[in-house]
Amino acid sequence: MNAPSASTSVHSPALEFAGRALRALNAVPYTLLASPLRLAVATVFWNSGMTKLANWDAALALFTEEYKVPLLPPEVAACIAATIELTTPVLLVVGLLTRPAAATLLGMVTAIEIFVYPQAWPTHIQWAAMLLVLLCRGAGKLSLDHLFRRHFGCRLAPRLS
Secondary structure, X not given: OOOOOHHHOOOOHHHHHHHHHHHHHHOOOHXXXXXXXXXXXXXXXXXXXXXXXXXXXXXXXXXXHHHOOOOOOHHHHHHHHHHHHHHHHHHHHHOOOHHHHHHHHHHHHHHHHHHHOHHHHHHHHHHHHHHHHHHHHOOOOOOHHHHHHHHHOOOOOOOOO
16 A cells, blocks of 8 residues: 655645635734734823823822832822823824833833732733733834834834734
8 A cells, every 4th residue: 555645635624724814814914913002002001191180189199098109109109100101102102112112111010010909910911911012023014113213224123014
């Protein structure tokens, strides 16, 4: 008896479909993945910053009674948090300084997880995962980072599709 050769083996329609599906998914440009990540994580922090601004006295009370960030007076911690929450989302949405913005928010998420709400790790790990992708891969082509890199010829980060 002869053993069947690899070139004459028959693939099932299910395997062929799975192969086509995987090739299609692998072909999705990074920009189409990065854009919703940028918007999603920006929304979380923007909403938090706007809540602080809407009732600053309540925000100060939270930082005094519940958050209790070590080494910082509550007023300073509240100002820093509000500043980060209102600036970095704007940078993420337009894709400007995306990696530094993501690193800043990742630091904030780490501080929240360690010092404020350690039991909320399922939520924090989702935020961290989104931020890590943006930190490692950047904003993608639909961003001011990409526009400036193209216009000014900056070679600080690899071009992403």
